[in-house]
Amino acid sequence: MSKWFPKLYDKLMAPLEKKKLENIRRGLISKAEGHVLEIGSGTGANFPFYKNASHITAIEPNPNMIKESLPKINQTRVPIDIRQESAEVLPFKENTFDTVVGTLVFCTIPNPRQALNDIRRVLKPEGKFLLFEHVRMGNTTLSSLQNILTPVWKHLCDGCHLNRDTLKFVQESEFHVNNVTSYYNGLFLVIESTN
Template sequence: MGNLSPKLYDIAMKPFERSRFYQIRKSIAGNARGTVLEIGSGTGINFPFYRQADSVAAIEPDEAMRKRSLQRAAEAKVPIRTYAAKAEALPFGDDVFDSVVATLVFCTIPEPEKALREIRRCAKNGAKLYFFEHVRMNQKPIGFLQDAMTPLWQKVAGGCHLNRDTLALIRKSGLNVLEVKPMYDGLFLAITCINEK
């Protein structure tokens, strides 16, 4: 939601975060172990849920979002360091991370294929990857509506693609998809993968 201020973004998301999103984030971040990479950490909404991580490297290219996340990082149960970086050019070496978390971010990444290549490079062999994303729905009328709305929506919502098929992109990247949990009639997907090199 790049055109919303970080504070307004948190307010706009609050009704969703109070419902199933809370449990989804708790499960995803709570399962991330070892050295963790978070892609597009935004205002740090996942930070309170990290429990089993040794440390978290959180990338967020939007300066205002990143600044708003610093208080949550300071209050987290595990060490969290934020980086002003994009997913397509991660400032880390090869085979660094045990887990990767990405929630509601792949819709906005300009070059998702490149981002997935970078994530695979930085993740260790056998690393677990946890995605939670909204996607283009298979139901034709809704899918067509998402297609029609996306050009305008991108302009008002920070480049968000309502119709991006993130699951297909993940499969094409070479990640081994272990589990896909559809929610809200398939509008949202929780996707668990393993990085096998």
């Protein structure tokens, strides 16, 4: 985990967030209800958009990302508890959360299948699993380019895999996928599932 990436993340993402991603985040996060677990909360980009949740437990493995997220806690009226944890081994009891949220995070999780299995464990039956991810594109030329760029990109961007097929992983993990919305020719997907 780098120390410089968390400090630059919000600045690097600001133009894309303001023009494109913020509205997608807002729409997805508005569907999060009850006790919410946010996986890989990063710099807290989602925090201001929680309106219908009663409490948020956010996990983030990088302590420098947690530090950058602290000012955003004041931008929400929902209580937020941030813990330094990884998604593969969640320190929570079974059936704890009403909703689990992840945005632009599954690209960096070292073992996404293990993380999905543990998310299923801590999510209540019929609980919501809401994801907004960049994914491996369906276009052969573009997905080949993602494959070429991924080794360098992972090194520069804190382990981010440009070519990860997150939708496939979700489908294989026995979540019931209710809706998939594609943005920007399939580069970004919103995946709404239930346990």
